[in-house]
Amino acid sequence: MITIKSSREIELMRVSGKITARTLTMLMKTVKAGMTTAEVDRLAEESIRSMGGVPTFIGYHGYAHTICASVNEEVVHGIPGSRVLKDGDLLSIDIGTTLNGYVSDSAVTIPIGNVSEAAERLMRVTQECLMLAIAQMQAGNRLGDIGHAVQAHAEGNGYGVVRQLVGHGIGTKMHEEPQVPNYGSPGHGTLLRPGLVLAIEPMITEGTYNVETLDDGWTVVTEDGKLAAHFEHTIAVTSEGPRILTLRDYAEHPDVHRYRPKEEQAA
DSSP: OBOOOOHHHHHHHHHHHHHHHHHHHHHHHHOOTTOBHHHHHHHHHHHHHHTTOEETTTTGGGOOOSEEEEETTEEEOOOOSSOBOOTTOEEEEEEEEEETTEEEEEEEEEEOSSOOHHHHHHHHHHHHHHHHHHHTOOTTOBHHHHHHHHHHHHHHTTOEEOSSOOEEEOSSSSSEEEEEOSOOOTTOSSBOOTTOEEEEOOEEESSOSOEEEOTTSSOEEETTOOOEEEOBEEEEEETTEEEETTOOOTTSOGGGGGGSOHHHHTO
């Protein structure tokens, strides 16, 4: 069942989202080559708890960590551990915070040191896919408008759009109805109404959109071993348009502007 949030609930989610956003901003500034993904996870947990939040992912279906740390061909759900980040890697960080019973969820792919032009382009296009999708979160539009915006931009740039994994509704639980595919037909699907809150998360690949899950039961990788990127925000549909509840405050760390798409800078 789809739940519509009140203005009060959206504000509670915004406060949760601020913790998520501040933590991601800190990680974007801090993470570098030579760190392990377990160290990144520890920093994320310390940050969330220091602001009064609870890491949503810990204990979720048995998951034991604050973040998902997915490197290069890993699309999502990479488990933090002893892996050492190297110059040229792409690291996708997915993170959630629970505060006062409400959840926020966000993700970003960051370059470790100097990455290839191809990797930079993949990140840029994936960010653009997210912002184009958010622009479709207008009352009266349909769920298919969101997926179509992602699919058209990604495929128009020669990339794959993962089909097996989707965005989702969010609120008192991390995963609520409806599911939000990153592909679709405009004008089709669930009607978008004020108070609907969604986690939109394009997962875009350099090659095939087919993925597989590793033996650890969590880590999803591209079937062809090519790079993937993942960006996500929690957004509310309002009568004034979409409201990003996990918008990062780049004034705190101006040097991370390189990761921010122009559309988001104007938000």
